Amino acid sequence: MNLILKNATYLFISNVILRLFSALTTIMVARYLGANDYGILSLALAISNIAGYFTDMGLSHTFIREATKSDVNDLGKLVGGHFKLRVIFVIAVSIVLYVVVELLYKDLYVKKTIYLMVYPTIVGGAMQGIGAVYFQALQQMHYTALIRAVSGLITATTLILGLIFKWHLLLLAGIYGFSSLLGGLFSFFLLLQRVSLLRGWETNLLNDLLSFTVGGLLIMILPQIPLIILEKVSDFKQVGYFSAAYRIPSMLYQVPGIVAAAFYPVLFKYGTNKEYDKHLQMTTIELKIMTLLGGCMVIPFLLYSDWWVNILFGLHWGEISSLLSIICIVVLLQSISYPLADSLTTKGQQKKRTLVMFIVSIVAVLSNYYLGEALHSLGSAIAVVITEFFLLIGLLLFNKKYGFLILWKGFIYNLVILLTVFFMGNLFKSYIDPLIGSILFVLIFISLVLVLDRELRLYLKSYKNE
Template identity: 50%
Template sequence: MKKNSIIGNAFYLFLGNVLVRFLTAASTILIARYLGAEDYGVLSIALAYASVAAYFTDLGLTHTLIREGTKEHSSIPILMSSFFRVRIILSLVTILFSILIIEFLYHDDYLKEVLYIVLIPTIMGAALQGVGAVYYQLIEKMHITAIIRTIAGLTTAIALIAGMIFKWPLLFIAPVYGLANVLAGLFSIFIVIKYVNIFKGWNKSILDGLFSFTISGLTIMLLPQIGPIVIEKASGLKEAGFFSAAYRIPSLLYQIPGVVAAAFYPVLFRLGNNQEFDKHLELNTRQLKIMSFLGISMAIPFLFFSKWWIHFLFGAKWEQSATPLSILALMVVLQSFNYPMADSLTTKGKQKTRTIIQLFALILGIVLYYTLSSKLGSTGGALAAVLIEGILFTCFSLFQKNSLRLLWNGGAKVLASFFIVCLLYWLTRSFIHPLIGSIGLDIIFIVFILLIDSEIKKFLFDKVISKLVKK
């Protein structure tokens, strides 16, 4: 296997993310149990704002950089210099606007203080982390991208775990979390400047078509973050906390199939730039097949046995998060189809279409979150999240050329296997233990898909398992 192959890059990203994601999930669960629903609701709102603000240090520059960098005769050092300069400017502007928004929207001094001490250092850390992550994604050395993300995940997870071990109050945990993001950002910059000069040169092409990527990226980033923010306004901090606890599990699990998308992205862009659309469809079909397989594998335990997992991970007092978790597991299934279809539009030069679809879903999503959560609390929020993904799926299918071919070749066998698992759960649900069911149904799903799909079988055995053995 070539070092910079898609599967190789996906493997490195997977290996670099899987352990740290589980550690991050564990730290988030532990801190939720330690803080309680209300304080965890405050922290969740702060983290949601931090994710939103961090995006404004990029505004789609990552996509334009990859687009320009995958063209022939491009100068990567000059592009990286341009990328770095714009990100620093954007981070300073974002900090200023964040302060104005917090002062305008909130009057609770405690909530405002937590927001500030999480938000400002996280913005700076995210701006710096993105420089290293996108550089090594661009040159298709994604084992380095995996290392950067691992360091970032480890530092923030350690900050949260330390807060629980030493019994720190939230006002002490928050700045330590922010500082951890800055340290990860400095590491990212350090491993880039050793190989490329990011302080000299300017190429304005990095700004060409940025607005469309900005709006699209903004909607992608906002969709998972608006939940706790809107639910807090509609139903209060406790419901926001219950929703955030449930949402944390599928959002973290989805990072695992998400690394596959990151590995495919530059190659899809290259094929799109060269107008090799038959090869593009073939590769996009493979991406959808692998991502849907991984996404459903991750969702099965939490879809069917959410109550047991909530009790096991969070404790009995978080039982109200069980129903939202089960509903949100369906969101992961839909996302594993939506992401490849959206990437197909972007990498074929149809970014404006993707942007309009996502903007429509975002606006409708805010209405759904507020309406449903005001009546059903955290459960209503979970229903809103799934409905948003359903809207995206419908629109991407309607505006995707060869969508039926893509979905049939990429998803039919995976969905058939998933249907078998759903049927088995219905037949055994009254007597099977949740832990045995979680493991058993996942194994049945994997075995069945391996029997009927040779491409996924080859992906697992020839690419992943053989590489693990060599390691």
């Protein structure tokens, strides 16, 4: 448990602080570009994320699975196999990407923006992924954190330079992609000091890869569906509004996601070795920590969304405040879904998780299409909450033996306290400065959780004493 929390701390320092810096930089870019050009940039970023996933195809999961087995013989062969498969995937994705973009988009300005951002981003992302997953599997996540931190810092710095020198959209897109390449080179530098990338081949990486591929693709594509569909049923201005509102929650749920990443190798170890009691215990404490963090993330934006939007984006973006307060609910729902989903994956039930994600993806497409067409960006905001709610229900139903038990033991205290604090906040928020109120109600939430949840308090105390 102490190792998990230490690794979570490393990831928090890199992911949250750097992502916060990156998110603030992106918000500045949104203010600089305006809704239309920011909508085009957001579309290019969404395509980058989708294309980038296809350079992984679930290999990160199978690598961690194989690397954490008790009888693993040669980690160097695993790394070599991982690298070679990634190279093959990058080449294939690059070819397919060109065909797809040429078919879907006719505007030359939009296509240039996509190409300048996507191609270097997917290469750099693949390079970063090889190193980050290697250190995650070894539970040396200070190196994973370092890779993410350097990459995020480079990206944010280049965007700030773009704002200072008033670069146009095409140049910003190209520099963004190039910064990802620099992060990838740093990842390779750390990795090559420890292992060869050209040595050996490991066919076990392909075992059950299809299940991880489909499941991972669905997980990755869900956040991109609203942007892609909204552009088809509305316009780039509405895409810009939605993307700006979604930027804050997408940064916030990196916090509970960090906890999931720290628990993941340990859960795989217990699940692979069929130590199900320990697996249940770890999943429950993971849910407690993640929902505690999730509650802390959403309280300020549920209570003071208007104030935060005005501070971060400016008065002319005021209409996205309602979008922000709605989308923030996703952060809390994902704090619950992550442990339930990882519980299935790490016990060898990835196919169930994939089936849930497939069903939820259909819900996402339909809800985003009809609600986006009717209500534009507001409809897309409602659709993402509907999608996450269906995901949670599906994961509970497929965790037949433990799902509701995990939810009851891991979330009941936090849910009651969160609702209490939210009710209290709505009563008194008009009498308190928004910044002070945001901090105060989060501190009240944390204090009540730690006072009432003895198990969580003991776990955190043991970590402090280590």
